[in-house]
Amino acid sequence: TAAPPPRPPKPQSSAAEATPRNPTDAQPSPRPIVPTKAPQPTLQQWLREMSHRRPPATATAGQRAVRSKGRIAWISSLLASLPTRGLGGGRRWHLRFFIPPRRDVWLFLDASRSTAVGQFLGLACGAMIEAIAHARSPRFHLLVLQHGSLRWLARRSTGATVQGILATVSEAGGKSLIAEGLKEIHRARLRSTSTGPFVVCSDGFATPAANEHSGNTFSRLRAALGRITRTPVSVAWVHPAAKRALADWLPRLCDGLPVSRFELRLPEPGASKADVI
Secondary structure (H helix, E strand, O other): OOOOOOOOOOOOOHHHHHOOOOOOOOOOOOEEOOOEOOOOHHHHHHHHHHHHOOOOOEEEEOOOOOOOOOOEOHHHHHHHHHHHHOOOOOOOOOOEEEEOOOOOEEEEEEOOHHHHHHHHHHHHHHHHHHHHOOOOOOOEEEEEEEOOEEEEEEEEEOHHHHHHHHHOOOEEOOOOOHHHHHHHHHHHHHHOOOOOOEEEEOOOOOOOOOOOOHHHHHHHHHHHHHHHHOOOOOEEEEEEOOOOHHHHHHHHHHOOOOEEEEEEOOOOOOOOHHHEO
16 A cells, blocks of 8 residues: 655744744844833932932043142152152152043943833833933933944933934844943943943843853853942943842842842823823
């Protein structure tokens, strides 16, 4: 007898097609989002206070004839003048002065695919647009993680410029390279003379590296956050409502670190269309 014909392959469901074989790979298709007005009075008050607070002044280079530089830092001036004065007691001085560092606001926006869940990214953009209007700092830096890459969309820009950028964010996509984003912010801050506040907008779910255990991912993310908090900076973390895994993940991530957390929730069911930016 002839062998029965082979069975046709079973068609794959759309859910199976959307799931990557490697769990560390992000979904290829981005998710649309809409920036939504989400006033956060406590976040607005925090940003207003932190952008106004002045840290201790630091010594910087200056010229002898320059005025209005602030108080002279005599120890720094002496150390800077030793190579030219030498043991012979020369008369040339290189003055150093105490000047207050700039109070720029630093913002890291995580627009990876997972932040579209629960409309968090849209709420975060709306909340920051409102909060920036209450900040007393004249300049802002904005680093955005989207489509698996980090991009500086604003460097020492005005608040109105950053508000306009946030209002145009329309999709969330790519991997959650949060630790890499924190490292990029940390390096940029060290190169800058600004010691202003730093705001993270993220769900905190970092994508593991290749063959990396989730525990190592957590440790890597916490180490990156810890390096930032060891510098003279006020840190805020804006995150979605703490449910399920997030309810344990973020508290452990920020445990023992000077980080202020602000939770965003969906607006009430009766919210009008005017709430969309």
